[in-house]
Amino acid sequence: MSMLKSSILVGSLAVLAACSGGGTGGTGGGPVIGSYQSPYITATEFVNALNRIGFDNASYVELYTDETLRSAVIGEDDWFVIYDDKFNEYKAVSLQYIRSIVYYDYYANNDAVAEEFRDIESDDILSGELNGDYWGDDYEVVDYDYYTDTYVGRNSGFDYEDEASSTDVSLLTAEAQQKEFFQKAANISLAFNLSIETSLSLVTLGEKTEAIVGKSQGELTLADQVAFAGDLERLAGVSTADVLAAANDRAAQSDLVGKIATKIGTSAANLENRILPELLGVEL
Numbered sequence: 063m064s065m066l067k068s069s070i071l072v073g074s075l076a077v078l079a080a081c082s083g084g085g086t087g088g089t090g091g092g093p094v095i096g097s098y099q100s101p102y103i104t105a106t107e108f109v110n111a112l113n114r115i116g117f118d119n120a121s122y123v124e125l126y127t128d129e130t131l132r133s134a135v136i137g138e139d140d141w142f143v144i145y146d147d148k149f150n151e152y153k154a155v156s157l158q159y160i161r162s163i164v165y166y167d168y169y170a171n172n173d174a175v176a177e178e179f180r181d182i183e184s185d186d187i188l189s190g191e192l193n194g195d196y197w198g199d200d201y202e203v204v205d206y207d208y209y210t211d212t213y214v215g216r217n218s219g220f221d222y223e224d225e226a227s228s229t230d231v232s233l234l235t236a237e238a239q240q241k242e243f244f245q246k247a248a249n250i251s252l253a254f255n256l257s258i259e260t261s262l263s264l265v266t267l268g269e270k271t272e273a274i275v276g277k278s279q280g281e282l283t284l285a286d287q288v289a290f291a292g293d294l295e296r297l298a299g300v301s302t303a304d305v306l307a308a309a310n311d312r313a314a315q316s317d318l319v320g321k322i323a324t325k326i327g328t329s330a331a332n333l334e335n336r337i338l339p340e341l342l343g344v345e346l
Contacts, residue, residue, distance in 0.1 A: 098170040101161045105142040108160050110243070111176035112146075114266050117259040119147040120244060125213070127157055131223045143204060143213050143222050152204045154215055154222050159200040193217050254337050260326040263298075299325025 103111075105123050112121050127133050127140035132154070139156040146153050165178040179201075186195060194202035198218030205214050213222040247261040256264075295301050300321050307314040316330075323333040 095166050095168055097164050097166055098174070099162060099164055100170055100172055100175045103161055103172055103175055105144070105155075105157060107172050108155070108176065108179075109144055111172040112148075112179075113262065115173055115176050115180070116148055117262050120258070120262075121145055121147045124152060125222060130154075132220045135220075141222060149203075152206060152213055153194070153201055154198070154204045154213065154220070155201045156199070254332070255328070256337075257327055260328075263326065298322050 105126055109121050109123050113119050121144055123142060123144050125143040127142050130141045130143060132138050132141045139158040141154050141156055143152055143154050145151075160175060160179065163175055163178050163182070165174040167174040183194075183201075186192075192203075193216040194200070196217060198215045198220065202215045202217045204222055205216065206212075207214055210221070211223070214220070215222065243265060244262075247258060247265045250256060250264060251258045251261040254261075298321075300318055304314070304318050304321065308318040319334050320330050323330040326333070328337065
């Protein structure tokens with residue numbers, strides 16, 4: 063069974079130790095919110111971000127831009143089709159539209175793109191546009207036609223047909239990584255009696271921790287610190303102050319375990335005696 067390799071607590075302390083050392087790589091002062099776009103986000107990265115911001119979701123890319131016939135129509139955007147678990151439906155999405163979305167955050171990141179997309183989607187639904195933007199120019203709900211083996215746009219009427227099985231190595235690699243992500247979460251869920259939502263959260267935080275700890279060999283930027291602190295609090299239910307306080311204080315450590323256990327929906331005993339040592343390699 064493939065287990066999560068990163069240690070949430072140990073990794074967190076490593077990052078926070080680097081942060082508290084004073085090196086930020088920034089120019090001083092607090093973080094400032096600005097407007098950003100993500101002009102290079104891919105279909106897979108977009109779906110992964112949707113999954114991270116909504117742990118009850120398990121969406122995936124059904125058709126990539128080079129597989130969808132609408133993308134080949136002169137004057138049309140590059141389109142991809144996803145299964146959207148949040149609404150239990152399929153959606154066609156313009157890649158150019160996703161890349162053009164403006165969001166406000168402390169730094170450019172894919173999760174903010176996904177959150178802004180969900181906000182736009184919610185506004186559309188509240189205004190009565192249940193199947194996407196009115197003409198299907200940016201995104202739209204599609205229905206699968208079993209007779210023609212195509213997805214048909216509810217607003218635009220376009221067919222989104224799979225031209226051929228993909229032979230693009232980068233796309234195949236992305237699909238394999240996505241499957242590995244969900245399989246890892248499924249294994250964790252089964253082994254430690256956790257919900258799939260919690261398991262997805264643990265896998266996500268573990269991967270982010272692993273990446274930022276690797277980067278911490280050099281200077282951590284202010285954006286790194288803000289991003290990690292936000293992820294830690296959102297995914298594990300604890301703040302950076304909680305982790306620092308637990309470094310050398312047994313009482314604070316017990317409180318930290320209790321907070322994380324409550325957040326992920328398990329008991330403190332199960333977290334401390336099974337999940338931390340067996341899954342994360344942390345002995346308290």
